[in-house]
Amino acid sequence: MKNMALFPGCLVLSLFPEYELASKKILALLDIQTHTLPETICCGSVLQSVNSNWIYAAAYDLALAERSGMEIITLCGGCTNSFKRLQWMCRSNPLLLDEINEVLAQVGLSFHNTVHVSHILEILFERKETLRRQCCKSLPLRVAVMTPCQVFRPANVMHFDDSDHPRVMQNLISSTVAEVVSYSMEDDCCGSSLSMSQESVAFRVGQVRLEELEKKKTDMIITACGNCHLLLQNMQSAYYQGRPIPCLFLPQLLGVAMGFSSKEMMISHPSVRSLIENV
Amino acid sequence: MFEDCIKCGICLQECFLQKLGINSFVSLPASDDPDGLWICCNCWICQEHCPVTLPLMNIKWQLQRNQQPPAFFERVLENIKACGHCIAIDEEEINDFREDIGLDAITLPESSIIQKLHI
Incomplete structure (x- = not known):
């Protein structure tokens, strides 16, 4: 069993414990024991617009992981992007590492830029054959993918799949036999972060996506980022008056296919439970 | 630029x-x-x-x-300064919940740590 640090990030910690729980449970079946690091803080992603010191937040979290001796698994696109870009910036500019360490010394930490960071999609994709073998329940659903764009771009930093047209989620979902609906916005950002500055614009983006998915008779949307889930699930009723389309985190879907019950995957949405339990 | x-x-x-x-x-x-x-x-x-x-x-x-950020960002910054996270978290409350569902406990950082990181 490999030990790894799971970094839920602010959104998952506060709003989406089901994502964290389902991830931990399916990773355990893939021989990864996950641990929550104490005293972590925001990854710095949201701070980039207001403060150049976001790098100290990201470096602090990475230094905590280095001290623990464990690699980090992230759950959201923003956290993954901040951490990997900070690491890239430090590799490109060694003086930045010195500057960061001057600050981290004030809190008793040091950062050597050696910790490995992976989004959960990367971890699952690396183990896709094992995962496929462990999927014992077929889920003949029609699902749409919400790709967490920041896990893939910028390509020279993220180095994962085709950065313009990532297909890793579709590949992983194929283990469940669910049909992945193709749609015009499947490679586009969710628009969720706009809710922080221009809520009406975020809602419009969500509405356009859902209208197309309703026409395509989609049962549910599969997400792999708290930010995408926030707009498409939690805020859905604020901007979309059509037939509600529930969202499920990818580890929850995979978990059910791997034999966990809806309850064990914390699937509370009645229509999703009904769809999954009646297949 | x-x-x-x-x-x-x-x-x-x-x-x-x-x-x-x-x-x-x-x-x-x-x-x-x-x-x-x-x-x-x-x-x-x-x-x-x-x-x-x-x-x-x-x-x-x-x-x-170089601009005044939208109000939401100000609130996020306040939350980070108070508990380290974008969304306000009460450690005891969240850990009670996490224990109930089988997640390990979290520990919030001391606010002095956030200050020392110049956030």
Whole structure:
């Protein structure tokens, strides 16, 4: 069993414990024991617009992981992007590492830029054959993918799949036999972060996506980022008056296919439970 | 900051917001609308396709940092200063919940740590 640090990030910690729980449970079946690091803080992603010191937040979290001796698994696109870009910036500019360490010394930490960071999609994709073998329940659903764009771009930093047209989620979902609906916005950002500055614009983006998915008779949307889930699930009723389309985190879907019950995957949405339990 | 922009329009074609008819950050070089600065989701597609490799995201963040941020960002910053996270978290409350569902406990950092990180 490999030990790894799971970094839920602010959104998952506060709003989406089901994502964290389902991830931990399916990773355990893939021989990864996950641990929550104490005293972590925001990854710095949201701070980039207001403060150049976001790098100290990201470096602090990475230094905590280095001290623990464990690699980090992230759950959201923003956290993954901040951490990997900070690491890239430090590799490109060694003086930045010195500057960061001057600050981290004030809190008793040091950062050597050696910790490995992976989004959960990367971890699952690396183990896709094992995962496929462990999927014992077929889920003949029609699902749409919400790709967490920041896990893939910028390509020279993220180095994962085709950065313009990532297909890793579709590949992983194929283990469940669910049909992945193709749609015009499947490679586009969710628009969720706009809710922080221009809520009406975020809602419009969500509405356009859902209208197309309703026409395509989609049962549910599969997400792999708290930010995408926030707009498409939690805020859905604020901007979309059509037939509600529930969202499920990818580890929850995979978990059910791997034999966990809806309850064990914390699937509370009645229509999703009904769809999954009646297949 | 956009001095090296060759006005090819590729970023406008690639931006998913522009495709929906929404004037986003990439419309800024040709527009006086200051709201456009905050209409961007950090999806990086514009920068990925820029033929003169403009660091569009860094340009955007630098411009944003020179402005008063939308109120939401102020609240986020306050939360981070108070508990380390974007959303206010009460350690005892969240750990009671986490224990109930079988998740390990979290520990919030002391506020002095956030101060020392200059956030």
